[in-house]
Amino acid sequence: MRGFQSFSIRQKLRAVIVLTSAAALLLACVSFMGYALVTARSQLVRELQSMADIVGLNSAAAIVFMDPESARETLSALGADSRVQGAWVIESDGELFAEYRRKTTEPRPLDQYLTPGVYRERDIVVVSRPILTGDELVGVIVVSAGLVDAYRSLRQYGVIAGWVLLVSLTVAFALSTRLEGLISRPLLHLTETAAKISSHGDYSARAERGSDDEIGQLIDSFNEMLGEIEERDVVLQEVNERLEDRVQERTEELEREVQIRAGTESELRASLEEKDVLLKEIHHRVKNNLQVISSLLNLQATHMDNEQAKKALTTSQDRLRSIALVHEMFYQSEDLARIDLAPYLRSTTSYLLSAYGVDLEKVQVEVDCSPMNVVIDTAIPLGLIAHELTSNALKYAFPEGRRGVVRVELQKRGDSVELRVADDGVGFPDHVRWDRPSSLGLQLVNSLTQQLRGKIELKPGEGTCFSVRIHAGLFKAGDR
């Protein structure tokens, strides 16, 4: 059956037609032959019965008058029929009365045939008929005949049937070859159309309808489906095109927007750069102005006779110098918003050392600062605090050539930042109230610390050690 499944529809149709014809013909032939055999048998039986009846009638007198010779003669007349193999007249008590037997026929027991009737055996038929005189049974006549003739006829029928079958199947094959096209052609056409569509994707193709039967309906349905697919394709195409248009529009809008933004950004960058330049310029100018003021103060000082006033001007000059350094550091730094205090502290202490003419062999300054970025609002006061405390240490801690070390530290401690300026000098004089000072320097330190919301204390111990703590939040933006 698997082999049959792999046949093409043409082959299947042909096979179906030929097999059906063959089956029908075979059945017809077998039925015909069976019928012929049965007919031949019953015909033989009828003929034997009538022959037996005639011979029996003619044998009755022979039995009554005990003349087996005559009966034998009568029986031998049956020999004219080639089918008859033997005939026997048996008296009603079972005694054999007369016998006719062909030379080829073997003697056979006859007791079984005493009851009149028809006995069908494998290839013979035995007929037993009563012999009557009036209504009295005087004996039976038994006639046996072979079915050889019937079988011979059957063989001839078989040969004829074989030829008929052969010719019919040839005709059936020829007809099926022509007729299968009625069914297979539209189907094959449909298949070809479907294959064309699937290989080329051309949904405008249509199968042609040839008949009004189910295949015709199938082709109609197929074409309708194709139509629907085509319509959907059109709609899809439209939607697709619309979508592409939308995408195109959006893309253009976005590009425009991007261009605008890029323009804005470059403008912003330009203005930022401009701002940076301006800021640097401002810092530069402020620093220059401060230097100009410092130079003015210096000039002023050279024309003064009062030493105190002179000193005040010089101190102010130093302070200006310290503020100017902050601005200088700002315009030199890359980030105009913040500067690192560490290099500032190193720079300002080294300036103070040279400004006060410190003997570097006697007094040393150590700067120990963690990198600490601060905004300008913190940098200037903190820078001034460090400047005041350091200059105090350099001015007062080491009188009369005393040796020592000034340590400037800036460290983060917990949530606060501590600026510590310590020296191992003579120590802070007891009579001076550092928190309510009379000198301008310490007043500045206190007020600047307040400005930064910090705390200042004088650490006890040898030398002087001021600690200014301010909240780390002021550094936070710049703390890395």
Place this chain on the structure above:
Amino acid sequence: MTRRRQRRNLPSGVRTIVFLIGLSIGVMEEARGASSGIPVENRIKAAFLVELFSYVDWPADAVPASGDQFVVGVVGEGPTTTALLDLRGLEMKEGRRLVVKRLTNAGDFGSCHMLFFSEEPGVDVRRVLGEIVGNAVLTVGETDDFARMGGMVRFYFASNRVRFEINPAASRAAGLRISSRLLRLAKIVDDREGR
């Protein structure tokens, strides 16, 4: 040996008759000490005589007219006569009863279905036959030239069998029709040859 074989070959109808004969003989021997020791040959002849009825057609106007009897007239004595007389009253086919009459009066010879002349009839057979010509009477005899004398059926014994001759011309002349099946068994005799 011969007799036994003959008995064995007796057909059923005849055998029934023979059996009845034997029975009646036995009964009658007891009753009236009648004849015994009738040869089988003669008893068969008697039985055959009765069977002839089945193979002969009498014309409708035959004598006697009574439809329930089969009348056999017997002329002369002999063992066959005795055997035949023993069969009197036998139920026959078609509901007939067998009637056997000894006939001595020549005038009665035409008044039966069958007239049997024994081995020793005691009459001039040829004359009697001549007298009853034209009567529908089946004539049966045992003498050698019975059929040639114009008799219709003659029984004889040959090859250990009871056989018979038939003179169809005689029966035809009497208006009787003898069945061809019977004729086939018989030896056909034409009395005209002898004349």
